[in-house]
Amino acid sequence: MGENYTGTADDRRYSSEAVDVTYNLKRCIHAAECVSRLNEVFDIQKRPWIQPGNSTADAVVETVSLCPSGALHTERNDGGAGETVPGENVIIVHEDSYYQFTGDIDLHGSNVAIEQEVRAALCRCGLSENKPFCDNSHKKDFVAPAAMVEMGGGKTAETGGKLLVTVHENGSIEVNGNFELRDAQGNTIHHGSNTWLCRCGQSSKKPFCDGTHKRVGFVAP
Ligand code: SF4
Numbered sequence: 001m002g003e004n005y006t007g008t009a010d011d012r013r014y015s016s017e018a019v020d021v022t023y024n025l026k027r028c029i030h031a032a033e034c035v036s037r038l039n040e041v042f043d044i045q046k047r048p049w050i051q052p053g054n055s056t057a058d059a060v061v062e063t064v065s066l067c068p069s070g071a072l073h074t075e076r077n078d079g080g081a082g083e084t085v086p087g088e089n090v091i092i093v094h095e096d097s098y099y100q101f102t103g104d105i106d107l108h109g110s111n112v113a114i115e116q117e118v119r120a121a122l123c124r125c126g127l128s129e130n131k132p133f134c135d136n137s138h139k140k141d142f143v144a145p146a147a148m149v150e151m152g153g154g155k156t157a158e159t160g161g162k163l164l165v166t167v168h169e170n171g172s173i174e175v176n177g178n179f180e181l182r183d184a185q186g187n188t189i190h191h192g193s194n195t196w197l198c199r200c201g202q203s204s205k206k207p208f209c210d211g212t213h214k215r216v217g218f219v220a221p
Pocket residue numbers: 027028029030031032033034035066067068069070071072
């Protein structure tokens with residue numbers, strides 16, 4: 001793949017002369033950004049459901065860049081501009097829902113190894129069958145505000161540079177690198193350069209890990 005994404009074995013490729021689209025079904029959270037924004041290309045009534053040649057490559061790249069889960073990526077064949085790596089790292093903590101990462105991300109650890117990523121929806125309820133990614137299992141009964149704990153000021157106001165996201169087996173998501181945590185309304189929860197985010201869903205200091213995963217025997221291979 002291109003500079004913004006190094007790909008996984010599960011990705012399925014849909015080609016056209018100007019641009020290829022890859023799709024990872026297991027990472028799709030069915031937010032439907034793609035089908036609602038560019039239905040001539042993304043149409044679940046058609047086979048194949050992705051037909052990148054039905055619009056301009058620029059429109060395909062723009063739409064794919066809005067996919068919150070990282071299930072979709074593009075690769076230009078015509079020399080045009082692909083999706084750029086964001087200059088800031090942002091983690092949106094969705095209420096009762098998932099972590100939405102955007103940035104210059106290296107995502108690795110338990111059950112994942114993606115050296116270069118720009119978007120990812122990661123589980124924070126502990127129930128996903130496709131950990132560390134979200135699979136919408138939070139919709140069953142996960143209740144969690146964006147932030148139970150206000151951490152106060154941060155260590156840094158910087159938000160750029162490489163973001164190392166390490167998924168710990170049976171534990172939290174460790175984040176190293178400059179980043180900003182926000183709620184879905186855009187309010188800043190925390191600025192920092194390293195933290196541990198809860199992914200067992202049971203911390204009393206959400207979105208931060210407080211060690212509860214050990215007490216409750218959280219199992220996440
Ligand atoms: S925008 Fe991404 S997450 Fe949403 S339905 Fe399309 S592929 Fe799935």
